[in-house]
Amino acid sequence: MKSIIVSMVAGAGLMVAGSVLAADMPELAKKNGCTSCHAIDKKVVGPGWMDVANKYKGDKEAEAKLVTKVSKGGSGSWGTMPMPPQDAAGKKQAEMTELVKFILGLAK
Numbered sequence: 001m002k003s004i005i006v007s008m009v010a011g012a013g014l015m016v017a018g019s020v021l022a023a024d025m026p027e028l029a030k031k032n033g034c035t036s037c038h039a040i041d042k043k044v045v046g047p048g049w050m051d052v053a054n055k056y057k058g059d060k061e062a063e064a065k066l067v068t069k070v071s072k073g074g075s076g077s078w079g080t081m082p083m084p085p086q087d088a089a090g091k092k093q094a095e096m097t098e099l100v101k102f103i104l105g106l107a108k
Helices: 002-023 027-031 049-056 062-072 093-104
Strands: none
Touching: 027 093, 049 062, 049 093, 062 093
16 A cells, blocks of 8 residues: 555656746747657657767767757768758747756756
8 A cells, every 4th residue: 555655646747847948948948849759757759858869968068069050950970860950040049048057957
């Protein structure tokens, strides 16, 4: 009986944590359609942002690399599915930088 209760409490805690992560998704990500391919804590079409943050943790050039990757698109870093360019014209660099900073801040 104790194990059932512990499992239920743990499951409820995970559901709450998932809701908190979803609620923490920046409006900028929603506005730019990032959420159709990315989630904070799991792979959707592209990698989960926590995985990205952990991969680049400690890389002093990560912000610049990722702003370029998001802006111009690319493939190969996370599999064969290419990410289309999100700002090929370079008009949303401040938004791309803000999103990348958010993503990198998720590192554990």
